[in-house]
Amino acid sequence: MRGFRSMLYPYVVWSFIMIVIPMLMIVVYAFTKEGNSVTNILFTLDNFKSFFNDTVFIEVLERSIFIAVITTVLCILLGYPVAYVIAKLKPASQVTAVLMITLPTWINMLVRTYAWRGILDKNGLINSILGLFGIGPIKILETGFAVILGMVYNFIPFMILQIYNSLSKMDPSYLEAAADLGANKAKTFFKVTLPLSLPGIISGITLVFLPAVSSFFIPKLLGGGQYMLIGNVIENQFLTTGKWGFGSAISMVMAVIILIAMYIARYIDKKLSVKGGLD
């Protein structure tokens, strides 16, 4: 019995070396001067200062947050009806629908994102359809719109599945009770269904905002070279200029933004579920 416990120990060592140490290195590099030796580590905030004092980087930061927020909001607004419709299907059709939504997420994100280039291109599918009506061609590729579209496309399945999970767990007798007590359809939805599906929305927000704010190949593939997000800046620091300290500092700024976003999501969840319970 007890012997089985020792099966864990190799992974304790492995995860300390492969997970914990690399994470610690990011923190150390972010807070120390370049060219440290092991015996002489100098603490500094220079990396963070040079990030926040540069208007170009601040602009990138704002743009990244903006895009991630828009993506998350769109995923909720577009994903909710889909999840709702699926939850109302017959059980067998629900399984099929969920499978159909899960399937594309198993296929390489880069492949699916690249495919949009053909569809959105100046000579692509959408513009040739518009051309039949004598419209365009419109420049869609290499705009903010294309980036947001690519992000919504890649991340909305997570939102749909999370909302669907919480909707399908809901006891239908709540809806009957609301109807018996005289609530109309809209009131039932806003007072019963929506508050009960809130946990799904909250975990969906985490699953969408996190990859959206850190993505760097979607802006590069669909936004063109000029459309920089924070992930692209990190990429450049490590793969082009080799400024590890600065790159580490930026990734820590990004981690803080993600933590704040999660905190806000949980706070809203708490507030609204308390309110929903009182009304």
Place this chain on the structure above:
Amino acid sequence: MKQKKHRYIFSKTVLALTMVFFYLPIIYTVIFSFNDSKSLSKFSGFSLQWYEKMFNNSDLMDAVFYTIMIAVLATIISTIAGTFTAIGLSRSNKVLRAVMEQINDLPVMNPDIVTAIGLLMFFSSLAIKKGFVTLLLSHIMFCIPFVILSIMPKLRSLDPNILDAALDLGCTPAQALIKVIVPQISSGILSGALIAFTMSFDDFVISYFVTGNGVNNISIMIYTMTKRVNPTINAVSTLIIAIITIVLVAANIAPAIKGKKDTAADNG
């Protein structure tokens, strides 16, 4: 009555639009991989020229080879390691388990790019040559947590008495493990392996940062090829879509066939 009909139309429309949105890019890629011109909007005729170009591109073929090699090795290693760890984890004390679960969550919760730069700095500091080894180690590193996460729920619902019974009846611990525990959690192991394979096969961000010296996977090749219009990418993409579809179908059919055999055996 009328309202019901409206609702029916609404739900059909929503579902249809969703499916078009999700599958249009995939179908588009597959169709245009067979196009005989460079055009991305006009299908001018059937041809296999982009596949020919793909098979003649030795860098691309190397990348396909590396992708499959890494995915297979990372899946085997991380599935075995993850299964061992999960069983050990389910038997360990609360504190150690809580700490390990936290650490295990790090690569799952962290943005890929953060994991990637951590590994990049780690490998570079140790002066490990970037390439196949760093790629494989990184893939094992991010696959194991998913294997553990898919096995743990199965272990939690396992009756602890079964193991005691096996040991009382004279099984050695190793026998008890292989004959009693592993069969009970096999569905968790299988889904863990499936997740590991697709995660490794599809990975771009982490691979892009930790590899070097000409060792690329398919995703990295696509990323570097996208600078120009290049329909060969559609052929590669179609190949990837085909491989993943085959793996998924096989993974879904295998348990179904096994289930049928079991019921047949029970009935016989």
